[in-house]
């Protein structure tokens with residue numbers, strides 16, 4: 001059963017308009033901040049494994065740094081095909097903690 005786990009502190013979040021890789025246990029997640037709205041997805045691009053947390057945010061999408069596939073920050077769907085999707089996780093900020101339902 002999935003439960004909320006702390007992945008980082010509020011102060012560790014990327015600035016608005018940026019994404020960052022966050023390690024939690026053995027996993028690495030992509031944490032993105034779009035105008036103060038935080039979203040969390042897997043860090044591994046389904047194309048060839050690019051590190052999504054090193055990508056850029058553009059128009060509500062996370063752009064993979066390797067070949068520029070674009071993924072919706074809310075749904076994880078690829079912009080160019082319905083065949084690719086990145087798992088997106090529910091996130092909440094409680095006090096100084098950022099929690100994700102894994």
Ligand code: FES
Pocket residue numbers: 045046047048049050064065066067068069
């Ligand atoms: S590895 Fe992400 S677009 Fe190719």
